[in-house]
Amino acid sequence: MDRLRQRAxxxxxxxxxxxxxxxxxxxxxxxxxxGPVRIGFxxxxxxxxAPERNRIRRRLRELVxxxxxxxxxxxxxxxxxxxxxxxxxxxxxMLDDLRIAFTKPARHTHKGSRGQRPGPASAASRKPD
RNA sequence: UCAGUCGGCCGGACGGCCGCUCCGGCAAGUGCCGAAAGGCCGCCGGGGAGGAAAGUCCGGGCUCCCUUGACAUACGGUGCCGGAUAACGUCCGGCGGGGGCGACCCCAGGGAAAGUGCCACAGAGAACGAACCGCCCUGCUUCGCCUUCUGGCUUCGCAGGGUAAGGGUGAAAAGGUGCGGUAAGAGCGCACCGCGGAUCCGGCAACGGAGCCGGCAUGGUAAACCCCACCGGGAGCAAAACCGAAUAGGGACGGCGUAGCGGGCUGUUCGCGCAAGCGAUAACGCCGCGGGGCGAUGUCAGGCCCGCCGUCCGGGUAGGUUGCUCGAGGCCGUGUGCAAACACGGUCCCAGAGGAAUGGCCGUCACGUAUCAUUCGCGCAAGCGGGUGGUGCCCUACAGAACCCGGCUUACAGGCCGGCUGAUAUC
Numbered sequence: 001m002d003r004l005r006q007r008a009x010x011x012x013x014x015x016x017x018x019x020x021x022x023x024x025x026x027x028x029x030x031x032x033x034x035g036p037v038r039i040g041f042x043x044x045x046x047x048x049x050a051p052e053r054n055r056i057r058r059r060l061r062e063l064v065x066x067x068x069x070x071x072x073x074x075x076x077x078x079x080x081x082x083x084x085x086x087x088x089x090x091x092x093x094m095l096d097d098l099r100i101a102f103t104k105p106a107r108h109t110h111k112g113s114r115g116q117r118p119g120p121a122s123a124a125s126r127k128p129d
Numbered sequence: 130u131c132a133g134u135c136g137g138c139c140g141g142a143c144g145g146c147c148g149c150u151c152c153g154g155c156a157a158g159u160g161c162c163g164a165a166a167g168g169c170c171g172c173c174g175g176g177g178a179g180g181a182a183a184g185u186c187c188g189g190g191c192u193c194c195c196u197u198g199a200c201a202u203a204c205g206g207u208g209c210c211g212g213a214u215a216a217c218g219u220c221c222g223g224c225g226g227g228g229g230c231g232a233c234c235c236c237a238g239g240g241a242a243a244g245u246g247c248c249a250c251a252g253a254g255a256a257c258g259a260a261c262c263g264c265c266c267u268g269c270u271u272c273g274c275c276u277u278c279u280g281g282c283u284u285c286g287c288a289g290g291g292u293a294a295g296g297g298u299g300a301a302a303a304g305g306u307g308c309g310g311u312a313a314g315a316g317c318g319c320a321c322c323g324c325g326g327a328u329c330c331g332g333c334a335a336c337g338g339a340g341c342c343g344g345c346a347u348g349g350u351a352a353a354c355c356c357c358a359c360c361g362g363g364a365g366c367a368a369a370a371c372c373g374a375a376u377a378g379g380g381a382c383g384g385c386g387u388a389g390c391g392g393g394c395u396g397u398u399c400g401c402g403c404a405a406g407c408g409a410u411a412a413c414g415c416c417g418c419g420g421g422g423c424g425a426u427g428u429c430a431g432g433c434c435c436g437c438c439g440u441c442c443g444g445g446u447a448g449g450u451u452g453c454u455c456g457a458g459g460c461c462g463u464g465u466g467c468a469a470a471c472a473c474g475g476u477c478c479c480a481g482a483g484g485a486a487u488g489g490c491c492g493u494c495a496c497g498u499a500u501c502a503u504u505c506g507c508g509c510a511a512g513c514g515g516g517u518g519g520u521g522c523c524c525u526a527c528a529g530a531a532c533c534c535g536g537c538u539u540a541c542a543g544g545c546c547g548g549c550u551g552a553u554a555u556c
Contacts, residue, residue, distance in 0.1 A: 057485095058488055062148080066147085
């Protein structure tokens with residue numbers, strides 16, 4: 001799994017499918033080549049000052065690390081857009097949110113319709129595998 | 130002990146699991162990604178946010194541009210004196226003014242006799258120095274009284290003059306206080322204070338002190354214009370250097386071909402001319418007796434230009450690499466200096482990311498805080514202070530390096546240390 005670094009890649013993914021969650025928005029886009037899954041992170045300035053933005057990005061990155069790689073579609077690009085709730089939301093709950101978000105845009109990949117499914121509010125803490 | 134003041138320091142600790150990034154060493158398929166430049170992959174060891182990394186307000190280094198090297202002008206900045214420094218608007222030590230019992234704190238602190246402007250309201254008057262109420266004198270008139278006198282005292286008013294003591298206005302009223310003086314007054318005279326001048330003494334200087342002289346003349350405002358002195362070329366690491374595609378476009382050479390196809394422009398007639406062209410012309414052809422209609426925003430032939438393939442050259446973009454961390458560097462010691470700081474010696478290498486690493490999730494402890502229980506001391510009591518334990522909260526404030534230094538400013542939970550001052554108590 002690679003990181004997304006070029007600005008052009010971010011712009012391309014931003015036009016793809018979306019899945020919303022209280023702590024983040026997941027954007028995705030299939031690629032033509034057979035490269036690995038790539039993922040990038042975006043936290044805008046309206047989410048807080050620099051230490052808070054750093055913390056949001058680090059928690060999101062840790063979520064992706066903990067997630068089983070199987071749940072992601074092969075040769076797709078993903079972008080996680082952070083929200084302010086990512087600072088305080090329970091980590092195990094966010095992990096469930098992300099797992100659900102990854103299953104969602106697989107059905108609507110081509111239409112680009114924004115699937116909207118908030119994660120379960122009270123999630124039992126699950127073992128992160 | 131309490132209150133205060135100044136300065137310095139810290140800004141959670143330990144552990145577990147899983148990671149990120151850089152450096153060094155070893156290993157390394159000629160492996161993977163990419164057209165290339167270039168990048169990625171293993172193991173071991175080590176480093177990895179701050180006192181403000183922030184605001185981007187000053188000063189530098191460095192890079193490029195321009196030449197401006199100097200002077201002048203414009204613009205901007207600085208503004209008591211001396212020192213420190215690469216430099217500064219910073220720092221240190223003094224001076225002057227103001228505040229505080231004091232330690233100590235604050236100061237946009239050059240020039241108002243170069244010039245211009247402004248000084249609201251109130252007030253008579255606010256700057257080529259002012260008489261509103263007063264006070265005083267003289268003349269005239271008038272009321273009353275005393276009287277021997279052409280005299281004296283007194284009341285009202287008018288006119289002329291003197292006056293800055295008193296009242297009133299104001300942020301500020303023309304030196305202040307006292308004594309003398311006077312019709313009443315006034316630096317009119319004198320003493321002290323203030324102000325100004327030159328002299329002398331101390332100090333590198335800002336400035337301070339002394340006696341002498343001057344009778345006071347220059348009100349405030351320069352964070353109003355201005356004057357004086359000093360300083361300043363511009364842009365900034367997204368600077369800049371190197372490598373460098375795809376695609377489009379530029380140039381050179383070669384190949385194929387000089388034919389066909391596609392696109393664009395030209396396209397009438399007559400005369401002269403070999404032609405290039407020049408001149409004339411709506412003037413041509415057909416139908417029609419004619420008016421008129423059609424050919425015609427047309428077409429053929431011909432001419433000119435562009436388009437193919439390959440190699441190379443040069444410029445630019447995406448992208449990549451460098452710049453990128455050894456520095457006016459940190460720590461320790463010695464010396465000089467009141468100090469800021471400087472010199473010498475020793476020692477250490479201490480973040481280098483680039484959609485941006487330095488972390489995520491937990492556990493234990495400490496700290497803080499809220500509440501409950503219990504206990505101790507003081508007290509009649511209400512209550513106050515302290516200890517222990519449980520639980521909850523915050524599980525930490527302000528805040529994230531972005532080329533690098535020196536400063537300034539601003540933000541900051543909580544805590545530690547030291548100097549000094551005042552008050553109280555005790556000896």
